[in-house]
Amino acid sequence: MTTLTGPTTAHTLAALIGYHLRGTLKNRFAIVFGAVQPFLYLVLFGPLFDRSGVGSWAVLVPGLLVQLGLMSAGMVGFTIVFDQRFGVLERLRVTPASRVALLLGRVFKDGLVLLVQAVVIIAAGFFLGLRAPLPGVLLGLLLMVVLSVGMASLSYAAALTIKQELFAPVMSTVAIPLMLLSGALLPMSLAPAWLDVVSRLTPFRYAVEALRALFAGAYASPDVLWGVLVTSAFVVIAVAMGTRIFQRENS
């Protein structure tokens, strides 16, 4: 199979990302809607959080970004069910495009959409009083997009594996506890010991803490290192699993 660096794969990926992006842009409502939940948290919960003494906007906003990545990317699998039903997926699978490109074309598109949504959240945050250094914000966005790409891969894998009517309930049953355990809403430093331990067993906690450190300008902190390590491992495993499902459909 072609490698990721081959010119044909780049050409294939560009074509697929463009195609999926055009499909998504046709439904601007969905793009706006995807960012509504974190936006509401920002506007209606943010002012309370800011005055609660727990932390400032620079603590809340990174959490909301991870929440966005987890919840929005977690649901993207929905779209592939339609492609499967209308034969689009089979059509793509008989082309020479590599299986990993078929997956990456989708998840990179999702990453781009989430990036735009995240920028809107951050801009709104600045308006409300968020202060964070630009390099920290940019690095944080990058980490958040990587996390979303992993989550989106798992979402497609799940959508192709489990029964269609179970997809939404299963994904929210999995994503909501993971989101709560990540400390995205309130920092896990407030947690009782048992909850703290459970939280450390979930991957997204490390992303949340790394994002907070980046927004605080602490680029060389252990939190950032752990966040990058855990998130990288997560994305590699998730993309590998997604690709395997695209292949296994083949069997």
Next chain:
Amino acid sequence: MIHARGLTKTFGDVEAVRGIDLDVSAGEIVGLLGPNGAGKTTTMRMLTTLLRPTSGTAAVAGCDLLADPADVRRHIGYVAQGGMIGPFSPVGEELELQARLYGMRRTEAGERVTRLLAELDLSGVERRIAASLSGGQKRRLDIAMGLLHRPDLLFLDEPTTGLDPQSRADLWERVRRRREQDGLTVFLTTHYLEEADALCDRVLIVDHGRIVASGTPRELKSAYGAATLDDVFLSVTGREPREGAAA
């Protein structure tokens, strides 16, 4: 072009295909006939790399199906029984993506799409969405997808179901011309046996996952003392061929 030995496919406890051997030479048009549920689509999906056979081996377009599926894909085109176009994106975008996945540059893809649509009497549909096309237009579009990259071997799963007699005749005319001009090999299924009789160099009749008769239409008719392939089909499978045509 196709050499398959002992292909089988089991879904749970359904034995959809129970040991199919077949050989198709370059430039041949071969029809796979059989009642509903006989295993035609399953056979096609195995030969097009979409399904892994439970057992058996095959070489398709000179490449090993199991060891080298990517190379098989480069040489084949496939038109699925159920269609292959999403309902809500502009048809031109779907076709352009398809062309680019076979390595065409954007401008080349655009030109190719325009030319092919004109050839299939579909000029001007590029900006329309598939949901707004008639059933027959949609089917012709599926066929355009399969031909876009000029494959050596084309798999057509019930290509003419839903087409009016004129479009069916046009399609067969086009398939024949491709064969004469580019040496295209075609492996197709159909429930319209008079079509198979007129178009196919050879037909294979499958039933319950096995090939139960094969030969040129003329050979089959004389072997069974039948006037038409329909009669051959009836005596081999015990069923009327047209039962499936409505599906």
